[in-house]
Amino acid sequence: DVKVTQSSRYLVKRTGEKVFLECVQDMDHENMFWYRQDPGLGLRLIYFSYDVKMKEKGDIPEGYSVSREKKERFSLILESASTNQTSMYLCASSLPSYEQYFGPGTRLTVT
Amino acid sequence: GENVEQHPSTLSVQEGDSAVIKCTYSDSASNYFPWYKQELGKRPQLIIDIRSNVGEKKDQRIAVTLNKTAKHFSLHITETQPEDSAVYFCAAMLTGKLIFGQGTTLQVKP
Numbered sequence: 001d002v003k004v005t006q007s008s009r010y011l012v013k014r015t016g017e018k019v020f021l022e023c024v025q026d027m028d029h030e031n032m033f034w035y036r037q038d039p040g041l042g043l044r045l046i047y048f049s050y051d052v053k054m055k056e057k058g059d060i061p062e063g064y065s066v067s068r069e070k071k072e073r074f075s076l077i078l079e080s081a082s083t084n085q086t087s088m089y090l091c092a093s094s095l096p097s098y099e100q101y102f103g104p105g106t107r108l109t110v111t
Numbered sequence: 112g113e114n115v116e117q118h119p120s121t122l123s124v125q126e127g128d129s130a131v132i133k134c135t136y137s138d139s140a141s142n143y144f145p146w147y148k149q150e151l152g153k154r155p156q157l158i159i160d161i162r163s164n165v166g167e168k169k170d171q172r173i174a175v176t177l178n179k180t181a182k183h184f185s186l187h188i189t190e191t192q193p194e195d196s197a198v199y200f201c202a203a204m205l206t207g208k209l210i211f212g213q214g215t216t217l218q219v220k221p
């Protein structure tokens with residue numbers, strides 16, 4: 001059974017702080033993704049990675065960066081958190097061109 | 112790039128009725144179309160998917176149809192039950208990325 005875990009379910013940070021969100025998958029999937037979910041906007045892709053040390057920008061990469069040093073781990077970094085980054089963040093993993101499996105999400109609040 | 116439009120944004124049906132959610136996509140190169148169900152407070156989970164070489168796929172009470180010419184695909188749920196209440200997302204895959212629709216909140220009234 002595929003398992004995708006995220007480091008925190010809830011997180012509260014202050015404006016300007018550096019924030020790290022971590023995602024780990026145990027199915028040896030090549031692809032990993034970070035989305036943010038906001039009401040009425042669906043899931044929007046922030047960054048994705050096809051392989052270790054590889055990353056590609058999604059539709060809304062501004063204000064975010066990522067790191068993938070190991071195949072099973074994909075980190076999302078908010079260099080300087082802002083209030084408009086308050087959102088639900090979802091990580092996902094998949095084999096190429098197959099179903100994506102999602103983590104439980106991290107609800108981030110930036111005050 | 113790809114764009115996916117999903118309608119309606121909310122849908123309310125009586126238990127036992129059918130529900131239909133429709134999506135259109137813009138890039139004819141998209142080749143994989145999954146549907147996800149997200150219950151309140153939970154992660155999205157795949158309920159059915161279809162690839163571009165197939166026109167229809169069915170799994171018990173759930174079916175998906177794909178019209179490549181018109182670039183639209185639909186989710187059909189028959190004999191709806193209260194546990195079908197959730198947010199449903201369609202998506203289209205292009206160059207390995209999924210582009211999601213805005214979501215449909217389905218409410219099934221007992």
